[in-house]
Amino acid sequence: MDIIIILIITAAAAIYIALPFFIKKRDLANETLMNSYTNKEDPVTEKLKILDNKKETLLSAIRDIEFDYGLGKLSKEDFEELNNKYKLEAASVLKEIDEIQKQDDRQTPGDDIESEILSYRKTGDSDDTLIEEEITAFRSANQNNESKIKCQNCGSEHRAGDLFCSKCGAKLN
Amino acid sequence: MVETGSISILLAFIISVYVLIASLYGVKTKKWDFVRSAENGAIAVLFLLIIATIALLHSLINLDFSLKYVALNTSTDLAMIYRFTSLWAGQAGSLLLWCLVLSIYTAIVVLQSRNKDRQLMPYVLATLATVSIFFIGIVAFVESPFEKLPFMPQEGRGLNPILQNAYMAIHPLTLYFGYVGVTVPFAFGMGALISGKLGDEWIRYSRKWALFAWTFLSIGLLLGARWAYLELGWGGYWAWDPVENAAFMPWLAATAFIHSVMIQEKKGMLKKWNMSLIIITFFLSIFGTFITRSGIISSVHSFAQSDIGPLFLGFIAFILLFSFGMFLYRINDLETENSFDSILSRESAFIFNNLLFLGAAFAVFLGTIFPILSEAVTGNKILVGPPYFNRVNVPIALVLIFLMGVGPLIxxxxxxxxxxxxxxxxxxxxxxxxxxxxxxxxxxxxxxxxxxxxxxxxxxxxxxxxxxxxxxxxxxxxxxxxxxxxxxxxxxxxxxxxxxxxxxxxxxxxxxxxxxxVTEKQATLAPGESMELRNYNLRFDGLEQYTTDAKNATIANLTLLEGGKQIDTIAPEKNIYKYEGNREINQETEVALRSTFKDDLYIILSSFNEDGSATIRVMINPLVNWIWAGGxxxxxxxxxxxxPTRSRSRQEAFIRYTVSDHDNPVKAS
Amino acid sequence: MLKGKLKFIIAIAVIALTVSYLVYGGVKDTMVYYLTVEELKAQVPTVYDSRVRVSGMVVPGTIMKDTNGALEFQITDGTQTIDVAYEGIVPDIFADDVEAVVEGVYAKNDVFEADTLLAKCPTKYESTDSLYENKETSY
Known part of the structure; x- marks a missing residue:
């Protein structure tokens, strides 16, 4: 009895482990898979990835200070100083990413983000509370006394110092 | 079933070796079918270990005393639930459980990251396989739960009565989920070091796994404390015993790690520090298993003493040499991206938090190994007891609490x-x-x-x-x-x-x-007499006896009065387990506990005399329930x-969009 | 920048030094020698009145309990024997022939006044000796 079970188990394990050697052809056809396998030889993708990580770090830093500012943990001067510093850094990283992508014109994750923004613009203010709404809310709640400006495009209220409308994207002045 | 079990373990060992070789060979030569075959191997190991565990459970439940493990840990009068939990009551079974949990985690890692991060994952898998090889190897060749006895005993030795407790039944399990869980972030760290992919991937995976392991370590520690409190009968829940410290040290290091990893995520700083921390955490987790399992440091509840000590020491030395060797090899790639801006910032609060946690871990480590250390250096065995641990850790803990308050608001x-x-x-x-x-x-x-x-x-x-x-x-x-x-x-x-x-x-x-x-009092009372303690009055009403198949129990009936009014009756027990010639421990003091959110009344029947009097020990421990509630x-x-959070891509897209829009005006101004 | 870094280094150094100081002070003030009965006897004049921990087997038949819960017994390492007096919680496994660990002071009247009593029987725990006692006779 035991012998039979042991044989079955051994055979099953061996077949399962050997399986990838026999069905590899189908996988080779899968291009995105192969891309992910071979990305080491590709310095461009590699560099993009590093830049992308850098960008992520900066963006989450911006989110953090905006949150902290909204909760009154950062003074206005400190917030603006740090905010400008981060945003300039982020801008240069983004520029670098764009340049690399221009030179190397092929499908990159950046395109997804662009289309994401488009779809975001279309849906506009969906019930899915978005981060921007949160930030705006924090800001406005914290600066009730400060002067407000209205967006000429969509009519939403913003801080005096804002450079663009966070609802519709139009420039403010 | 027994043969199936032991062969399964052997097969799992062979396949683990294969997984190690195939994944490394595959990634080095870019023959990806080998990597996928190795991944399948990791899943096969999980199934084999499940079969082995079922086989052992089958023997335990059916009381197959021809197996040494079953004979040592069960007996015919053992309740079904404890036959099941005796899977992790002894050495060999616990180690099998270790392997099983590790293989579950490995399978999850494999399934989560199929076709992702191809440069990193094979090395992560190889690291996990190396740890598996060590532990499965021990179970297969040194401490097999399927070892047979040369004869067939009629009765097993039974499970130690103090282990027959619901908390003890699940406490080792949760602790193992924590201990073993630490292996996964370590494997990601090693994978990152070996592959040179020191970006954010390993940190993202590690953070989640470390948090998971940390949670289980916390639960395990608290359940262990609760068990000690209910069963050991000395009125406390923590004694700085080596076995307790063994779980506490990786907890301290893991706590440091789950904090400092945030800084690397957000700021790209502290890369070297995080890598060292995860290595240290893993080391402490293996070291903890080693202390618990080898009995090298004598402890009140060291449940095992065996010859696997040297093997563990060799493995620990190998881990430390290899991981810090890789660390030094990659040290230039671990340069920090950002620098500290100010000492009055959350980052620096985190740094201090980390140093203190590590300091505490170091102090506990030193105190735990002090007997060995002093014997090696001076030839005398010197101990440091609970006063040492309290003196060092209380100030550190207070500063940490202070930082815990400061951190969120700066x-x-x-x-x-x-x-x-x-x-x-x-x-x-x-x-x-x-x-x-x-x-x-x-x-x-x-x-x-x-x-x-x-x-x-x-x-x-x-x-x-x-x-x-x-x-x-x-x-x-x-x-x-x-x-x-x-x-x-x-x-x-x-x-x-x-x-x-x-x-x-x-x-x-x-x-x-x-x-x-704590208020503590002991008195010998004749029936009808009572003792005063704080605002309570405890009246002894007399002894009572009852007998079951397993034990002869003596109860002291007590009535608790507060302000002259009767509020409760309490009955601490002393049990004599019926001796059947093969048990080591046959007496057990059952604590009576009256627990409220204000205080715990902890009552022990110390001894009873022929004249019907009894020696009762009472402790009032305030706010103990807050600990479990806090847990x-x-x-x-x-x-x-x-x-899990829903995809963040949307939010990222938005921030990217605001920033790129911001870009031009900022430059213009 | 340099000034900022210096501040950090100073802060870190302060933490490191404080922890080391706590560890050092803790070890110095709370350390206890762990001796066998023989070692204790060998250090007799100097060992009086200092805290030590001693381990040995409980000599069968020497355990005496009075009604107040106070306990007296002897422990031995095979060559030497000492008297121990103890008051407090007695571990469940404490019995004749069990290895007992006591911590306290060896008083001038040659009675070890213990305030901590631990008992263990680890060497037997994983052994199969006891199983032989009722193995099947047919074997």
Whole structure:
């Protein structure tokens, strides 16, 4: 009895482990898979990835200070100083990413983000509370006394110092 | 079944070796079918170990005494549930469980990352396989649970009665989930070091796994404390015993790691530090298993003593040499991307938190191995006992609690003095108020005063955080409850972390009260006599006996009175287990516990005499229940933190969009 | 920048030094020698009144309990024997022939006044000796 079970188990394990050697052809056809396998030889993708990580770090830093500012943990001067510093850094990283992508014109994750923004613009203010709404809310709640400006495009209220409308994207002045 | 079990373990060992070789060979030569075959191998190992575990459970439940493990850990009178849990009551079974848990984790890692991060994952898998090889190897060749006895005993030795307790039944399990869980972030760290992919992938994976392991370590520690409290009968829950320290040290290091990893995520700093921390955490987890399993440091409840010590030492040396070797090899790739801006910032609070946790871990480590160390250096065995651990750890813990209050309210990067005053005003007032109130009530213990006021301070800051965030949302028209839940669900990591902090505060309050304000009294009472303790009066009504198949029990019937009114009856027991010639331990003192949120009445029947009198020992431990309540809050917070978030791509897209729009005007100005 | 870094280094150094100091002070003030009965006897004049921990087997038949819970017994390492007096919680496994660990002071009247009593029987725990006692006779 035991012998039979042991044989079955051994055979099953061996077949399962050997399986990838026999069905590899189908996988080779899968291009995105192969891309992910071979990305080491590709310095461009590699560099993009590093830049992308850098960008992520900066963006989450911006989110953090905006949150902290909204909760009154950062003074206005400190917030603006740090905010400008981060945003300039982020801008240069983004520029670098764009340049690399221009030179190397092929499908990159950046395109997804662009289309994401488009779809975001279309849906506009969906019930899915978005981060921007949160930030705006924090800001406005914290600066009730400060002067407000209205967006000429969509009519939403913003801080005096804002450079663009966070609802519709139009420039403010 | 027995043969199936032992062959399965052997097969699992062989396949683990194959997994190691195939994954390394595959990634080196870019023959990806080998990597996928190795991944399948990891899953096959899981199934084989499940079969082995089922085989052992089958033997345990059917009391197959021809197996040494079964004969040593069960007996015919053992309840079914404990036949099941005796799977991890002994050495070999626990090690099999270790392997099983590791293979579960390995399979999860494999399934989560199929076709992702191809440069990193094969090395992660290879690291996990190496650890598996060691542990499965021990189970297969040194400490096999399927080892047969040369004869067939009629009766097994039975499970130690103090292990027959619901908490003990699950405590080792949760602890193993934690111990073994530490292996996974370590494997990601190693994978990153070997592959040179030192970007953010390993940190992202590691953070989640470390948090998971940390949660289980916390649960395991608390359940262990609860077990000791209920079963060991000395009135406490923590004795700085080596076995307890063994679990506490990786917990300390893991706590440091889950904090500092945030800085690497957000700022790209502390890369070397995090890598070292995860190596240290893993080392401490293996070292903890080693202490518990080898019995090298004598402990009250070292349940095992065997010859696997040298093997473990060799493995530990190998881990340390290899991982720090790789670390030095890659040290130039671990350069920091950013620098510190200010000493008054959350980053620096995190750094200090880390140093203190590591300092505490070091102090506990030193205290635990001090007997061995001193014997090697001076030839004399020197011990440091609980006073040492308390003296070192209490100040560190107090500073850590202080930081726990400070951290959330100061900003990343830079905190200005003006903001500090504004943010900390209410929490500090709350802390001062606490001290005043406690002084008025006549509390004189300085440590307790400091501890309670710091707890008030932390509670103040955490509630400020919740309140402010919620208020901001309610101003937008959301009702309070909705605002609160949205706030938490939108920032799970931040607010989940705060909930964990509240859990810690509750635990600290409980620990402080129950260690500083214990009242203890022992008296020999004749029936009808009573003893006074604080505002309680305990009347002894007489002894009573009963007998079951397994034991002869003696009960002392006690009536508890408060202010002349009867409020409860209490019956501590002393059990003599029926001796059948093969048990080591046959006496057990069953503590009677009357537990409320105010205090625990902990009553032990020390001894009873022929004249019907009994020696009763009573302790009043205040606020012990706060510790367990804090544990529940901690778990709740951890769950909130780990709860999966919906895709962030949208939010990222938006920020990217605002920033790129911002780009031009900022430059122009 | 340099000034900022210096501040950090100073802060870190302060923490490191404090922890080391706590560890050092803790070890110095709380350390206890762990001796066998023979070693204890060998250090007799100097060992009086200092805290030590001693381990040995409980000599069968020497355990005496009075009604107040106070306990007296002898422990031995095979060559030497000492008297121990103890008051407090007695572990369940404490019995004749069990290895007992006591911590306390060896008083001038040659009675070890213990305030901590631990008992263990680890060497037997994983052994199969006891199983032989009732193995099947047919074997």
């Amino acid at each position: 900003s990343w990067r830079k905190a200005s003095f003006k903001n500090l005053v504004k943010n900390f005003l209410y929490p500090i007032l709350l802390a001062i108020l606490t001290v005043v109130v406690l002084l008025v009530f006549g509390m004189k213990d300085v440590v307790a005063l400091i501890s309670f006021s710091l707890c008030a301070f932390v509670t103040g800051t955490v509630f400020t955080e919740f309140f402010r965030g919620t208020r901001v949302r309610t101003k937008r028209g959301e009702n309070f409850l909705l605002a609160f839940t949205r706030l938490v669900s939108k920032n799970k990591r931040r607010y989940g972390g705060y909930i964990v902090h509240i859990g810690i505060v509750l635990i600290v309050i409980g620990v402080t009260a129950s260690s500083v304000f 529940l809050v901690l778990v709740l917070g951890a769950i909130v933190t780990m709860w």
